[in-house]
Amino acid sequence: MKQNRRQFIGQVGMASILAAESFPFLRLASKAQAGDLLPKLPTAPRYTPHSVPLPLPGRLAPTVLDPAPGSPAASLGSAAVYHGIAPEYSRSHPAHKPYWDKSPERHYEMAYEESLHEWVPGIQTPALGYNGLVPAATIRLRVGEPAVVRVTNKVDIEASVHLHGGHNPSHADGHPCFYVFPGQSRDYYYPNVLPSHPVTGEADFSHANSTLWFHDHANDVTARNVIHGLAGFALMTDDLEEKLFADRILPALDTADGQQSPYDVPMAFIDQALNPDGTIFWDPLDADGRLGNILTVNGAAQPYFEVERRKYRFRWLGCSLARVYELRIVRGSTDIPLLQISNDGYLFPQPELVSSVLLIPGKRADVIVDFSKFEAGTKLYLQNIMQQSNGRKPDGIDPTQPMNLVEFRVKGQAVRNDVSVGLGSALRPYIPIEASEVTATRRFDFNRSNGAWQINGQFWSPFRSDAVIPSGTTERWFLQNNAGGWWHPAHIHLENHQIVSINGVKPKKVWSYLCDTSPLEGNMVIEVLVRLRTFTGPFVFHCHNNNHEDMRMMSQIETVPRNPVTGLPMPPMLNGKSFSVDPAVCGIPARDIEANPHLFH
Numbered sequence: 001m002k003q004n005r006r007q008f009i010g011q012v013g014m015a016s017i018l019a020a021e022s023f024p025f026l027r028l029a030s031k032a033q034a035g036d037l038l039p040k041l042p043t044a045p046r047y048t049p050h051s052v053p054l055p056l057p058g059r060l061a062p063t064v065l066d067p068a069p070g071s072p073a074a075s076l077g078s079a080a081v082y083h084g085i086a087p088e089y090s091r092s093h094p095a096h097k098p099y100w101d102k103s104p105e106r107h108y109e110m111a112y113e114e115s116l117h118e119w120v121p122g123i124q125t126p127a128l129g130y131n132g133l134v135p136a137a138t139i140r141l142r143v144g145e146p147a148v149v150r151v152t153n154k155v156d157i158e159a160s161v162h163l164h165g166g167h168n169p170s171h172a173d174g175h176p177c178f179y180v181f182p183g184q185s186r187d188y189y190y191p192n193v194l195p196s197h198p199v200t201g202e203a204d205f206s207h208a209n210s211t212l213w214f215h216d217h218a219n220d221v222t223a224r225n226v227i228h229g230l231a232g233f234a235l236m237t238d239d240l241e242e243k244l245f246a247d248r249i250l251p252a253l254d255t256a257d258g259q260q261s262p263y264d265v266p267m268a269f270i271d272q273a274l275n276p277d278g279t280i281f282w283d284p285l286d287a288d289g290r291l292g293n294i295l296t297v298n299g300a301a302q303p304y305f306e307v308e309r310r311k312y313r314f315r316w317l318g319c320s321l322a323r324v325y326e327l328r329i330v331r332g333s334t335d336i337p338l339l340q341i342s343n344d345g346y347l348f349p350q351p352e353l354v355s356s357v358l359l360i361p362g363k364r365a366d367v368i369v370d371f372s373k374f375e376a377g378t379k380l381y382l383q384n385i386m387q388q389s390n391g392r393k394p395d396g397i398d399p400t401q402p403m404n405l406v407e408f409r410v411k412g413q414a415v416r417n418d419v420s421v422g423l424g425s426a427l428r429p430y431i432p433i434e435a436s437e438v439t440a441t442r443r444f445d446f447n448r449s450n451g452a453w454q455i456n457g458q459f460w461s462p463f464r465s466d467a468v469i470p471s472g473t474t475e476r477w478f479l480q481n482n483a484g485g486w487w488h489p490a491h492i493h494l495e496n497h498q499i500v501s502i503n504g505v506k507p508k509k510v511w512s513y514l515c516d517t518s519p520l521e522g523n524m525v526i527e528v529l530v531r532l533r534t535f536t537g538p539f540v541f542h543c544h545n546n547n548h549e550d551m552r553m554m555s556q557i558e559t560v561p562r563n564p565v566t567g568l569p570m571p572p573m574l575n576g577k578s579f580s581v582d583p584a585v586c587g588i589p590a591r592d593i594e595a596n597p598h599l600f601h
Contacts, residue, residue, distance in 0.1 A: 042275045044293040047120045049302035050407040054267070057233060057298065059260060060137040065107040069148045069187045076589060081150065083179075083186035083587035086171035088535065089148075094561070095169075095535060100191050103145040110136070111152040112159050112180070112216075117229060120294065120301050123278035128155060128228040134299045135268050136214070136232025140253075141192050143208055143238035149188040153180040159225075161188060162217035163234060164362060164491070165209045165345050165516050167195060170537030171587050173493055176219035176554070177462045177599060178586045186587055192236065195495070195533040198437055198474065206431040207496060207514065208238045211315045211345035211364045213268070219462075223290065223321050223546035224282055227273075229299070231319055233266045240428060241347065248419050249427075250341075250368075251313045263312050263419075265305075269359065269384075269405065270319040272296050287451065288486075289322025289391025289545045295384070297405055304407040309372045310415035313341075316367065318359035321546040322391035324487065328356040328399075329369060329408070331380045339368040339421065346496065346514040347428035351421060354510065356385065356397075360489040362517040362544035368421050374410045382406040391547065393487040393522060430513055433498045433529040437474035442467060444555060445480045446488040446520060446543060453543065453553035460554035465538065465579045467557040474531045476500075484522035488553065489544040491517045497530040517544055532559050537585050 067073035067080050069089065076084030088095045115132035116124040130136035141147055153159045158181060162174025171178065172188040180186045194203040212234040216225035235253065237245075245252040251263035271292030273281040283290070294301045318325055329336040339351040344364050357365045374380070383402035388394040445456050452459070456466065469475065477497070479490045496514040499507045503525055506512070518526050520543075542554035558579060583590045593599060 041273055041291070041293045042281050044274050045120050045123055045276060045278055047294075047301055049404060050304040052121050052300050052303050054265075054303040054305040054406060055298045055300050056260075057133070057135050057266060058137045060108050060110070060139050062106050063109050065109065065148060065150050065187075069105075069107070069150070069189070074187065076584060076587065080185065081187050082181065082184035082589070084584070085148070085187035086169035086189040087584050088169040088171075088191070089189045097193070100146060100193055103142075106141075106145055106147040108139060108147065108149040109152075110149060112155045112230070114155060115229075117299060119272050119274065119296055119299060120278065125274065125278045125280060127280075128225060128230050130230060130232055133232075134229035136230075138232060138266065139214065139234040141190065141212075141234055141236040143192055143194060143236065145192055147190045147192060149190070150185055151180055151188060152185040153182050156182050157221060157225075158182070158218050159216060160218040161214055162493070163188070163190065163212055163214045165212035165364075165496075166190060166234075167193070167207075167494065167534065169535045170539060170585050173539060174217040175462075175538060175540060175586070176217055176222070179218065179588065179599065193534065195531065197431065198472065198531065204431065205238065205240060206429055207346070208240070208428070209236055209345040209496075210241060210342060210347055211266075211317075211366055212236060213317055213319070213364070220550050223550050224284065226319070226546060227270070227282065227290065227321060228280060231268065233268070233315070233317070235266075235315075244427065248417070249421050249425055251311065251419050263310065264315070265312060266315040266317065267297050267406070268299075268317040268319040269325055270296055271323045272301075286391065286547055287453070287551060289547045291323055291388065291391050292320070295403060295405055302404060302406070304409055306409045306411050307371045308412050308415055309374065309376070309410060310418045311368055311370045311372070311421065314367050314369060316357065316359060316365050318361050318363045320361055322361060323388055324361070324386050324394040325359040325384045326356050326386035326397050327359060327382060327405075328385060329380055329382050330402070331374070331378065336369065336380060339423070340365055340510055341368060341421070341427060342366040343510055343513055344496070344515040344517060348510075348513055349430045350425055350427055351423055352510050353423060358386075358519065360487070360517065360519050360544070361546070362489055362491050363515075363519075371408070371410055372414050372418065376411050376413075378410040380408040380410070382408065391545070392485055433474060433531060435476070435500075435529065437531070438476045438529065439473050440469070441476040441478070443478040443480060445482065446490065446553065447481075448483055448486065453548045453551045455553060455555040459552035460540070460542070460556065462538070462556065462581075463579050464556060465558035466555045469532050469557055469559050470562045471536050471559045472533055472562060474529060477528050477530060479518060479520050479526045479528065481520045481522055481524050486522060487545070488520045488548065489517055490520045490526070490541065491544040492530060492541040494535065494539040494559070495530055495532055497528040500527040500529060502526050532557070536560055538579060
């Protein structure tokens with residue numbers, strides 16, 4: 001018998017409470033106010049660090065979808081694809097442009113499935129995965145080649161897939177209430193088009209993303225689903241980056257025979273919390289943010305990775321719910337220089353030399369590491385030097401208390417004809433967002449009220465649009481956190497943004513380009529410029545501490561078409577106006593919305 005959503009959440013809550021009563025805990029140090037109740041962790045199973053190799057996610061194989069996307073047999077409410085496909089898929093839709101269809105579509109298929117996974121060697125832990133894999137197989141995308149990913153839900157709770165860093169229709173963006181019901185499917189349409197520059201009208205190639213990731217985004221249960229395994233990488237290329245591969249400036253994604261390159265390596269960091277029996281510890285009442293008791297990379301606890309004497313591209317992803325990372329690579333006590341080449345997947349104009357990289361939840365950074373000068377047999381360590389005793393915020397950097405994540409083992413002879421990337425290498429030209437484009441200024445206050453999380457004093461509601469914005473508009477947003485006791489990583493859907501200032505000061509170089517997740521620390525105001533283009537409909541932005549997000553620290557914007565005569569939103573709407581759910585946009589047949597009003601609650 002299938003459970004409904006509320007039965008499931010209730011059972012999860014009871015199971016967590018029982019687990020909390022059954023196992024000894026580690027008492028966490030805290031700077032909290034007296035009387036605050038902090039989540040406590042069980043003792044993790046024992047294991048030997050660096051005893052298993054770093055798992056490398058494979059590629060999701062393309063397929064042929066049957067019935068075809070957009071066909072009558074795959075339309076909204078159909079037996080095959082109950083949730084249909086984005087209205088923008090139709091060539092008659094106003095947003096759909098002829099150049100979207102110049103290249104053949106790629107089709108993929110994924111399913112939410114229960115599985116067993118070894119976070120700790122030798123211990124099989126019940127998990128959830130896309131096609132049962134943790135992490136999921138990597139989706140490969142290319143600018144100019146549309147893709148449709150058919151997602152089927154084979155578990156007993158609503159699902160929603162968010163392609164983090166994507167520029168996609170609302171139907172396919174992973175809105176928290178645009179569900180995939182248990183036993184049903186949704187076609188996620190990714191046009192893989194670049195937004196147009198507001199002045200030239202041409203595709204803005206400075207806004208092409210390279211390192212994206214996808215994860216569950218269902219209302220109220222995002223955090224629970226992600227820590228059970230529902231996450232994976234999506235890597236996108238375009239003509240410019242492929243030329244960097246061909247010219248041997250960057251390591252290629254694929255080898256000459258079409259196999260996945262061993263020199264371009266995604267790494268997803270998540271701190272997992274396991275009970276002594278290996279099951280996942282989960283406290284649904286944790287309002288601060290979940291920390292784990294083991295450190296994992298690509299789903300394995302503190303693995304090792306054999307490297308050749310050459311340059312590698314590492315794509316680092318902060319996949320944790322609340323843990324913040326300051327990553328460095330050391331040999332003994334010596335820091336190894338890192339060439340950071342991107343922020344949130346957006347390639348820099350040229351590499352930046354850094355000694356460490358900050359990763360907040362949801363954030364990505366691509367770095368080049370050169371192992372050529374190290375002799376075979378040398379060991380180096382990827383470490384986190386950010387200390388953190390609770391989910392509210394980190395305690396600060398302390399290099400004297402490093403936490404090893406990966407052990408690098410150097411092997412072989414120095415490689416000849418290595419890739420040439422270095423300081424001064426030209427990567428992706430950057431066209432900044434100009435202040436002269438701004439047509440509106442807004443302030444969003446990420447605040448705590450009566451122990452709960454809000455933006456501008458309100459809990460998120462899918463029926464309310466907190467900002468109604470004409471598509472094609474550039475705006476200035478002030479993201480504000482008046483509380484010193486918490487961090488709120490701020491993630492904006494649909495579009496990237498450009499940080500102008502942090503507490504009135506120009507950001508450091510690696511933060512001054514494009515990003516989609518900003519580090520909103522305590523007592524901080526971040527000024528950003530954001531263009532909202534191409535697609536209309538409801539989109540969200542939120543705190544990417546997933547516990548805060550699930551507790552409604554989220555806001556909804558609605559992008560609407562412009563009136564071709566007046567240039568004003570069409571139809572005229574006001575901020576705060578109730579949002580009317582369109583079945584075609586949300587992908588939920590009207591009869592289900594009418595019969596189950598709790599779906600949008």
